[in-house]
Amino acid sequence: MPVTIQDVAREAGVSVSTVSRAFTVPDLVKDETRQHVLHTAERLGYRPNRAARGLITGKTGNFGVIVPDLSNPFFPTVLKGVQARAREADYAVFLADCDENATEEIALVQAMAKQVDGVILCSSRMSPSQLERVVGTTSLVFINRQVRDHPAVLMGAAGGMRQAIDHLAALGHRRVAFLNGPKASWSNRERRRGLRHSARYDMEIVELGPFAPRFEGGPHAADLAIAEGVTAIIAFNDLLALGVMSRLADRGVSVPEEMSVVGFDDIPMAGMATPPLTTVAMQNERAGRAAVDLLVNLLTVSGAEAGDLRRELDCQLIVRASTGVPARS
Amino acid sequence: MPVTIQDVAREAGVSVSTVSRAFTVPDLVKDETRQHVLHTAERLGYRPNRAARGLITGKTGNFGVIVPDLSNPFFPTVLKGVQARAREADYAVFLADCDENATEEIALVQAMAKQVDGVILCSSRMSPSQLERVVGTTSLVFINRQVRDHPAVLMGAAGGMRQAIDHLAALGHRRVAFLNGPKASWSNRERRRGLRHSARYDMEIVELGPFAPRFEGGPHAADLAIAEGVTAIIAFNDLLALGVMSRLADRGVSVPEEMSVVGFDDIPMAGMATPPLTTVAMQNERAGRAAVDLLVNLLTVSGAEAGDLRRELDCQLIVRASTGVPARS
């Protein structure tokens, strides 16, 4: 029932090779013939079967993306960028959600491998040894994870973290909590690194956690932070920050008058809908696009010298409301 | 470089047909042989090439999902359900974002068609005539869209809307605004329908919009609603509601003391992080799973009699905080 290349060839009165060439190497067929073939194909509603094509070329025109958890709004924003860029580059994308489970993640890469030219691993939860096992299965590009010299898009936290610290310091905060995210998370290490790098003699940092990077992790984290007597909280991400704020409200601690809260990630909605939450905006969508660029480049280029394999994106503090209230200290 | 069925056959000392059978029709090969083959395959790390298989069977083991906008947090939650159920049924999923653009949507369906066994169209933005054009391209299952007798998962709004209306009435509200979403949206029609169906003699409904179902649409909507002198606002969805609340805060109108706000969709974060927002929770994840069930059923069953083609999910009002403040009226 589907229209094949044979059908088009027969209808157009040429050989299949000519039809094939009209699509893949247009320059090799006479202008007039090509027009005719293309027109016939259009009329018949022919669309090349990429799977069949891939069988012989070894290229599928697809790639995969694996994210830890779709219900974490951070990932859809990255995906949005991936999607947009993928279509521009004429790639179709397989999506999978590994549910924060490294074993699942491996299985998914392997399941996808044969149907894709490469896979983008978003905030991979795999251990280094697990990672080694999948490397080589297919072309890999990482987002927010550094694996030896593999291509990666890294969303740095140094700039945003420094801004956050300076901001809080300027408001008079002297004792601040940092709520750790997942310990296997590169982003968490990166944020801690930024934190240490921005250390100030006049500010004490209390590290808490790790906590699940979700709303549900917030309440407990808030209780611990309050018990520590801090006047400001820097949460691993917005979701956690939101959970924290919810608990603070329940306990009658007002933000930002009594407690300043800072979150990471760019979930514009979070900060906009909850103005006292100050956030460090990440360039999620751009990261998604960059990852596709890297992958396409990797697959296109001769291979040996693949140009820059690493893309670093920075981030920026966004103060939406009156976090500008000095700590009572 | 990849391990093929040939490699396994050679290594196991059997023919390719036997290997193939060991995987697809295990009963047809002797127990002992099968064990040996499967073991060898495992050892070599062989994974059948689904594309090649699909070429001959006509089934790819993949399906596609198209959503209007990944940055609308409603869709990722549905996707989460789709993903979970897809993996259980051993399907891989193609994802595409049509950017609220019907023309894109058509193109995406056609582009996917050859690589999938079916497509799930989530809140399709296509016009009826556009829809007719893609029907027949591949098996289609709709979410929140009714197209003749095509399989669909419908998230009804009647129950939730009635609860919302009764709730607001009980609080003493007599003049309530409904902020319309996209006019091509089935969900919007469904919600309006629920609204009319729940009409009360003691309550006046002011319809406004349509507005984009996004945070950005809220501020303007809020201004119009205030100008209309309503004491409560029912927004098409949570995103819009959040935008409304943001504007209300800017204008010094406190929620819920001076204005009650109700949103739709299940973006748990929205209501949890912003307690004065009352929401009607939809069963997004379940809808995603149901859609996959429908599709799998459609592809598996003999075809003629495909069982139930429609799944209706209901919704429920969630009052998280003190919306329980009577209108001053």
Place this chain on the structure above:
DNA sequence: GTGAAAGCGCTAACAT
């Protein structure tokens, strides 16, 4: 119960 061979839709040599 197992093997040999044909062929799915397509592209890439190799002719012409």
Place this chain on the structure above:
DNA sequence: ATGTTAGCGCTTTCAC
């Protein structure tokens, strides 16, 4: 510039 042929990795008759 175009046609012919041989497969890509797999399933599926058809023999044995």
